[in-house]
Amino acid sequence: MTGGDALLADLQARLGDFRGRLTANAPMEKVTWFRVGGPADLLAMPADEEDLALLLAAIPVDIPVRVVGIGSNLMVRDGGIPGVVIRLSAKGFGSVERVGETRLRAGTACPDKRLAAAALDAGLAGFHFYHGIPGSVGGALRMNAGANGVETRERVVEVHALGRDGRRHVLTNEEMGYAYRHSSADTDLIFTGAVFEGPSGDPSDIQAKMDEVQHHRETVQPVKEKTGGSTFKNPEGTSAWKEIDKAGCRGLMVGDAQMSEMHCNFMINTGTASAHDLETLGETVRRRVHENSGILLEWEIKRIGEFEPGREVEPFLGTVDDPSVEGR
Structure with missing residues (x-):
């Protein structure tokens, strides 16, 4: 029995009236827009707020809990996510x-x-x-x-x-x-x-502004690619893409992971990139930008989960784990 199976059995015994879905060893690459990542020990989708309260009260305090949204700015590492991942359903929330x-x-x-x-x-x-x-x-x-x-x-x-x-x-x-x-x-x-x-x-007037937003997004962002949106936060006084471009990182690749030619603050999976490829690319960009301009870029993409043994990514002047619980 895997850790996910054992966790599922334990929670099912505690959750007599739970109406949502529980999935052991859930493939997280199906959740993220990057289409990468190892499995979650347990993926829980409560039916509504009452169901969520029941679930949370039943999870032992020593079991880690993560929350994910639709996965649009989320990178799940290849070793997967220990504990419980909660994804709130559109029907209930x-x-x-x-x-x-x-x-x-x-x-x-x-x-x-x-x-x-x-x-x-x-x-x-x-x-x-x-x-x-x-x-x-x-x-x-x-x-x-x-x-x-x-x-x-x-x-x-x-x-x-x-x-x-x-x-x-x-x-x-x-x-x-x-x-x-x-x-x-x-x-x-x-x-x-x-x-x-x-x-x-x-x-x-509101519609006109929404149309402007849509036009801008479709003309300058790689919206049809497997991407996570803006990779790095804008540093004070400048734009992340400008610093990435000045450091010569537009189009830079690690495996099938690439900084987009269209918008170089967008990281894309051009084929079969792994989370390791994507995170390695991001840390390479951070290092090159710092060497070029002295600016230390901060990740905007939420990175969660564990590295595969022997395939850790060394962060450049920063922490490995993003402290945020929730990705978009």
């Missing part, structure tokens, strides 16, 4: 509804693009940037996702979450501790939904 003249409530499995569409329908401005982010609300909340000069923190009123013990929490905007592509909210909290607010706007 993907709703979005108007809850006031200027407010929307969305579940964390709601795609960012759907949140933008709901805001358009409600005549609420300031959500157009979500139209171009290929992730879900949960990841946007965790990493303060932003684009086109707007960030998630500008729209958030409150965030709903469950702790590892299954208890419910409500966090204010201030308690989320937002900074550039970062939230300092407790990483043990699993976000389940949030209330957003935006000013009233003219639907034609």
